[in-house]
Amino acid sequence: MKKMELPKINLPGLSDLRHANSGLAAVVKKEVADQLSGKRFLILTALVVVACFSSLYIAASEIKSAADSSFVFLKLFTTAGSRLPFSFTSFIAFLGPLVGLIMGFDGISGEKDRGTLSHVLSQPIYRDALINGKFLAGVLVLAFVIFGMGILTGALGLIIFGIPPTLEEVLRIICYLLLSVVYISFWHALSLLFSIVFRQPATSALAGIAIWLFLTLFAVFLIGMIADAIYPVTSTSDTEQVVANIRLNMLLGRFTPNVLYEQAVITLLNPSVRALGVVMFDQAIGAIDAPLSVGQSILLVWPHLVGIFAAMLVCFAIGYYLFMRQEIRA
Amino acid sequence: MAMSAGQLLVETKDLTKHYGELVAVDKLNLRVERGTIFGLLGPNGAGKTTTILMLLGLTEPTAGKALINGLDPTRNPLQVKSIVGYLPDNVGFYQDMTGEANLRYTCELNGLSPGEAEKRIMSALERVGLKNDAHRKVSEYSRGMRQRLGIADLLVKDPPLIIMDEPTLGIDPKGVRELLQLIRELVEEDNRTILLASHLLHQVQEVCDKVGIFVKGKMIASGTIDSLGSQLGSKEKVRLEVCAEPLDEALINLCRDTDGVLGVKQEGRMLIIRSKKDIRSSLAAKIVAGGYNLLHLRQSEFSLDDIYQRYFQEKEGEYEEDGASEDKSARA
Numbered sequence: 001m002k003k004m005e006l007p008k009i010n011l012p013g014l015s016d017l018r019h020a021n022s023g024l025a026a027v028v029k030k031e032v033a034d035q036l037s038g039k040r041f042l043i044l045t046a047l048v049v050v051a052c053f054s055s056l057y058i059a060a061s062e063i064k065s066a067a068d069s070s071f072v073f074l075k076l077f078t079t080a081g082s083r084l085p086f087s088f089t090s091f092i093a094f095l096g097p098l099v100g101l102i103m104g105f106d107g108i109s110g111e112k113d114r115g116t117l118s119h120v121l122s123q124p125i126y127r128d129a130l131i132n133g134k135f136l137a138g139v140l141v142l143a144f145v146i147f148g149m150g151i152l153t154g155a156l157g158l159i160i161f162g163i164p165p166t167l168e169e170v171l172r173i174i175c176y177l178l179l180s181v182v183y184i185s186f187w188h189a190l191s192l193l194f195s196i197v198f199r200q201p202a203t204s205a206l207a208g209i210a211i212w213l214f215l216t217l218f219a220v221f222l223i224g225m226i227a228d229a230i231y232p233v234t235s236t237s238d239t240e241q242v243v244a245n246i247r248l249n250m251l252l253g254r255f256t257p258n259v260l261y262e263q264a265v266i267t268l269l270n271p272s273v274r275a276l277g278v279v280m281f282d283q284a285i286g287a288i289d290a291p292l293s294v295g296q297s298i299l300l301v302w303p304h305l306v307g308i309f310a311a312m313l314v315c316f317a318i319g320y321y322l323f324m325r326q327e328i329r330a
Numbered sequence: 331m332a333m334s335a336g337q338l339l340v341e342t343k344d345l346t347k348h349y350g351e352l353v354a355v356d357k358l359n360l361r362v363e364r365g366t367i368f369g370l371l372g373p374n375g376a377g378k379t380t381t382i383l384m385l386l387g388l389t390e391p392t393a394g395k396a397l398i399n400g401l402d403p404t405r406n407p408l409q410v411k412s413i414v415g416y417l418p419d420n421v422g423f424y425q426d427m428t429g430e431a432n433l434r435y436t437c438e439l440n441g442l443s444p445g446e447a448e449k450r451i452m453s454a455l456e457r458v459g460l461k462n463d464a465h466r467k468v469s470e471y472s473r474g475m476r477q478r479l480g481i482a483d484l485l486v487k488d489p490p491l492i493i494m495d496e497p498t499l500g501i502d503p504k505g506v507r508e509l510l511q512l513i514r515e516l517v518e519e520d521n522r523t524i525l526l527a528s529h530l531l532h533q534v535q536e537v538c539d540k541v542g543i544f545v546k547g548k549m550i551a552s553g554t555i556d557s558l559g560s561q562l563g564s565k566e567k568v569r570l571e572v573c574a575e576p577l578d579e580a581l582i583n584l585c586r587d588t589d590g591v592l593g594v595k596q597e598g599r600m601l602i603i604r605s606k607k608d609i610r611s612s613l614a615a616k617i618v619a620g621g622y623n624l625l626h627l628r629q630s631e632f633s634l635d636d637i638y639q640r641y642f643q644e645k646e647g648e649y650e651e652d653g654a655s656e657d658k659s660a661r662a
Contacts, residue, residue: 023438023439026438026439030438038426114423115421115422117422119416120439122388122411122414122418123411123440124439124440327389328388
């Protein structure tokens, strides 16, 4: 029989709270410095910056020819050209997850390999300070990069067009950038989780990239196949069948964070998007064909935002739990 | 941190750790007094590292408990970790940071103020002789330098208790000498307590006040080195080297029949005789009376090496007899 001692229960005061996070600031500081000074980060940032500037260049030339004056600033982020079919947003949506993954795939396993894990954890910090610090540092660096690029793109757009953004546009862009940080943080949390589960950094990186490829490339086909199998659509199908097929397709798609992100981005950066999903003709009767306000757009994608945030938290929570239970052996 | 008045700094009570079927540490009762060096001696896979991790609160014991300065590491991890410095066997530093930056990180994790940290870092680097290499990246350090940086890391933390896991592994003889010297200084000048785990016996013998012999999760003997000798000596006190001519079966049988002899073994032209007591005179008389030429007769004391060897052989032998399956599941 194991003898159990009853722990004393004290209500946490402010000093206890500070005490509980001792070392967190030091870990965050060190991890941020590590991320920013690493060559890996330099290469990734260079890639993303080049991608963004080329998209900006394309958007600028397209918009000039189109000479469309409503929400020009937002179009800067969403316009894709004919030569290079990528916009700022599609670049972030495509490369962002990769950045998040690569920043964290050896987060814990690397510490184990170098034998630093037992050394750090033998210092007077709680075990979770390390994983919290690593994740927070990743999020901080991501926020720095995403906001840096967003603001840079905006500033260049301002120089090119000479039209200042409206408050509406600024708010939408900030929402978009925040959403991107959360979305890429989801991938970062996933890569940290893999770095805890897999001993080999290569395995962990591969697992992350496999999930990324699956979700961005194959999941769409798979979902389409499932929807078609349950509600087959032929040329003679009635409307209900077609609608059911599309609904199921969307429902399943919403279980993948990249579809959630895509829909949220479209809605946030296009005020003319009034609804997501199937809108029947009779539902549209009487609707005023005008752009939505920021608040209404956010309201429309609120479930998406919560979904992405929850996915990030769930990934992190699983990693946290596994890390706290893991054996620390040098 | 104020130390309580007790003499014992480390104490374990029936500390046990199971990994599934395998018993890594079995009812360990360890007592380390303040201001001493305790050597935890055992072969690889004996459970030394597991014990250390339990003392640090990095691994939870299956049963029993450990007390560091009267505190349970699983209940008060921060208090315990703040008075214990740990030097792992392959001490890990961040390769792409300088030696100095690594120490600074340790200071920050320990919540030292920047001014205090710089002072400690400088004096620690000077003490281990790494002052000129402070601004080089750890990836450029040799193994010996890395080990010295590990000691500097302990010095900046300045803990009353230091736990070292295989500190001398992979260092050249000169480096080992310097390291042992430093370990001795840490105890004698700074009045620290050191728990040292190793399978390298000679080094332990040189610096430790007390040793514990640890095999397959069990502490099979502990005490001062002398007392270990006499613990073993209760069975066989002396070892005799005999060289006589002609060396034949009859001589071996003659020796074996002598009163007090426990065993006779031929090693080259020498007979090694283990006996309960000093039998030099009676043996010599017997050999000469038997018509042999006695060329050499020497009695040797047991060194810790012999004790170590003997203990491991005996104990491992015992294990093989009563549990061959245990060996299969034993971890490397």
